[in-house]
Amino acid sequence: MIRSEILEDIAPILRDQLVVCNIGIPSQELHAIDDQPTNFYMLGTMGLASSIGLGLALAQPKPVIVIDGDGSVLTNLGTLPTIGNNAPSNYILMIIDNGSYGSTGDQPTYTGMKTDLAGMARAAGCDNVVEVQDVGTGAALQKAIDDGVATVMVVKCDSGNAKMPVISMDPVVIRDRFMKAVAG
C-alpha cells in the first residue's frame, strides 16, 4: 500500500480527531480524501509536524494525531527526545515510513536502508513504540486512541503518491478553523 491508500483506510478514524498533517503530498491527500476543520495542514516547514502536535497535546486534553513522514522526522530528529521525555497521554505520532521523500519525487531516505526509526524513538525515551505494516494501520491507530497512552507508530508502506490538487486554502483560514475545532 502507498500513503494515500492508508489515509483512505483510516479516514473514518481520523474524522473526529485533531490531526496535524505533514507538509506536501500527505496534506494534499488527506485534504482531498476527507477535508475536516479538525485537520491542520502544513503547507511548509518540513519537519515540524511532530513538534506542533506535541505543543498542541500539551496545551489541551483532546487526543492529537500527527501524520508525519520518515524524511520529516529525520530532518527534525531532536523531536524524538522531546517527545520521549514530555509526551502526554493524548499524543499519537504516526510516522508513515515509506522509505522516501515522497513529495519531492520518492528519493530514498535512510530508513529504507540501515536506519531504524522505531529503534531511534525507543532510544530517545519513547516508551510505547508500535511498528506496523500498512494494512494494520487502522487497527493499531484505533488501539492507540483507545489505550490513551502516548504512542509512536512507525507505519511501513510502499513509496508512491496519489495525484491530488495543491491546497489553495489560505493558511490563516486553515489555522482559524482548526483553532475553533480545538476549542469547540
Next chain:
Amino acid sequence: MNIDKKIADDLVANDIRFVTTVPCKQLAGVIEEVEQRDDIFHIPSNKEDEGMGLCAGAWMGGKRPAIIMQNTAIGVTINTLATLIQYYRMPLPMIISYRGELREPVACQVEMAVHTKALLAQLNIPTYHFHWQRDVEEFDNILKYTFMCNKPVAILTDANFWGGYGDQ
C-alpha cells in the same frame, strides 16, 4: 532589580504559561527562573525551529507561548518564522540573548551579531533591543503588543543588559 524574575513575572502577568528554551550563558538565570516556577510550563527543545513548532501547537491549543534562545538561532529559524509563524499568523515573543555585542568576549559571536538585526528587519519582525537594565520596563508592553498583532516579535538582550558577560 532581579531581571530574571521580572521577565518571568511579566510572562505570567500576560498569561504566557508555555515556554521553550535553548540555553545561552546569558540566559542561564532566566531559564532557571522559568524552570522553577509552577505557573509556567517549561519544555526545553533541542533546536530552536523545533521549539517554534512546539509554540505554534501550544498557541493553537489555547496556551500563550514564548521562546527563549540565542541570536545565533535566527540562522536556524528563518524558514520556520516565514512559513509557519508568519504564514499562519501566530504570535510569538522571542526573548533572545544578543551575543557578539558590546562586552562580548567570544569573537565568533560577532559573526552572527552583525547579521542579526538585518535578518530580523528583512523578515519584517518587530525588534526591540535591551541594552540598559531599565529597558526591561518595556517588556510588558512588548508582550501585549505581540499578542495584539499576532506576529513574532524579537527582544534582543545584550551583555550590557545582563550585567556583563564576565560577572554572571
